[in-house]
Amino acid sequence: MTYQRTDWVLDVTSLNRYVAQTLMSDPVLRGVRLRGEVSNFKVYPSGHWYFTLKDQRCRVACVLFRSNAVRMSFQPREGDQVILHGDVRLYEEGGSYQFVADSMRPEGTGSLYQQFERLKAKLQAEGLFDEERKRPLPLRPRKIAVVTSEAGAVLHDIRRVSMRRDPGVPLVLLPVQVQGEGAAAQIAAAIHRAGLLADVDVIITGRGGGSMEDLWAFNEEVVARAIAESPVPVISAVGHETDFTIADFAADVRASTPSNAAELAVPDRRELLGSLRQLGRRLDAAAGRTLDGLRLRLAGVEKRLHAASPERRLHEAHQRAALLRLRLDRAADEAVAALRTRVPVARLRLDAAADRQLSTARERLGRCQDRLEAISPRRVLERGYALVTSGDRVITGSAQATARMTLHFHDGTVAVRREEEENHGDQKEAEL
Numbered sequence: 001m002t003y004q005r006t007d008w009v010l011d012v013t014s015l016n017r018y019v020a021q022t023l024m025s026d027p028v029l030r031g032v033r034l035r036g037e038v039s040n041f042k043v044y045p046s047g048h049w050y051f052t053l054k055d056q057r058c059r060v061a062c063v064l065f066r067s068n069a070v071r072m073s074f075q076p077r078e079g080d081q082v083i084l085h086g087d088v089r090l091y092e093e094g095g096s097y098q099f100v101a102d103s104m105r106p107e108g109t110g111s112l113y114q115q116f117e118r119l120k121a122k123l124q125a126e127g128l129f130d131e132e133r134k135r136p137l138p139l140r141p142r143k144i145a146v147v148t149s150e151a152g153a154v155l156h157d158i159r160r161v162s163m164r165r166d167p168g169v170p171l172v173l174l175p176v177q178v179q180g181e182g183a184a185a186q187i188a189a190a191i192h193r194a195g196l197l198a199d200v201d202v203i204i205t206g207r208g209g210g211s212m213e214d215l216w217a218f219n220e221e222v223v224a225r226a227i228a229e230s231p232v233p234v235i236s237a238v239g240h241e242t243d244f245t246i247a248d249f250a251a252d253v254r255a256s257t258p259s260n261a262a263e264l265a266v267p268d269r270r271e272l273l274g275s276l277r278q279l280g281r282r283l284d285a286a287a288g289r290t291l292d293g294l295r296l297r298l299a300g301v302e303k304r305l306h307a308a309s310p311e312r313r314l315h316e317a318h319q320r321a322a323l324l325r326l327r328l329d330r331a332a333d334e335a336v337a338a339l340r341t342r343v344p345v346a347r348l349r350l351d352a353a354a355d356r357q358l359s360t361a362r363e364r365l366g367r368c369q370d371r372l373e374a375i376s377p378r379r380v381l382e383r384g385y386a387l388v389t390s391g392d393r394v395i396t397g398s399a400q401a402t403a404r405m406t407l408h409f410h411d412g413t414v415a416v417r418r419e420e421e422e423n424h425g426d427q428k429e430a431e432l
Helices: 012-025 110-125 153-165 183-196 221-229 246-250 258-265 269-307 310-374 377-382
Strands: 032-043 049-054 059-064 081-091 096-106 143-148 171-175 200-207 234-238 387-390 404-409 412-419
Touching: 012 081, 032 059, 032 096, 059 081, 110 221, 110 246, 143 153, 143 183, 153 171, 153 200, 153 258, 171 183, 183 200, 183 221, 200 258, 221 246, 234 246, 234 258
Parallel strands: 059 096, 143 171, 143 200, 200 234
Antiparallel strands: 032 049, 032 081, 049 059, 081 096, 387 404, 404 412
């Protein structure tokens, strides 16, 4: 089935999309280099650049998106002649075609621009532009070294802004030539000298605006390396806000203008004093809160210390002892009262038991006396026997007899003396 052209009915979106695809598929309209004059240049909050490129007869809308704009070393101004590289595309929503650029360079400075890009790529590859190398500016510098021309307006602007913000920060000028032959070497040498000056905490180097050729001294490698080797932070203030140089990338901080450089380097004394007053109030409040907390902690410690003090503990011990004494006295009284009722009964029981034990003891004693009497030596002596002793020794045989002995009878004692008769031999006789 075939359609005649008269059968086609397109909506606007389809038409614009078809035209956009047709433009994008045309190799002639891709990778185009376009020359013209910049007009109506605007930087949107998104970071995209929108402008018009025109010649003597025609103009075309152009855009350079943020991802490519951040790589640009300069920002064009009204009337600049530039060369763009990019593609021709259709803006479908608006139905108008535009040139979408991915790079831009000034026309007429092609050789310088190529040198600029080569040096920028080289130093960037070495890490000279890395953010990790950037040093913060001091809160209030003791002294600022200014590397610029003594005849230009740069020094006047820096001095004016510095005196307005804080007249107590001294400036030291190291005058140099800022353009022309030998300018780059002078700038680099002055940066080296400034870093060795006593009390210098910040270096500002730069010059006023101009063409790329006028600013070229700050695109030299020797200046970039001097900035990178500086022992103190360096602020680059070259040209106007739209001007970019190699020095800007190498510096620790880029200032849009020399006046802005002074504002970055010299803090406003009034703002500092206000901040100090505010900080003082915050410190006072924090100290008050800390003291209140410490007072609460101290009160708690004192309370615990009082509770644990020896005097308090001794007082409590005395109170507990007094209470225990009362309880003991009460218990003793109760025990004594109970014992009083039991004592008479116990006394009767004790008397009865004592009587029984005494009677039993008397009976045992009587039996013992009888037995003793039965075996008593006195009973034996009453039957006619006598006990013979010599001193404390009992004589039990004749062999033990001594010259003097004592006879014990049941009713008394008699002393005797031993005599021996020759005519009786072994017979011995005692004479009373």
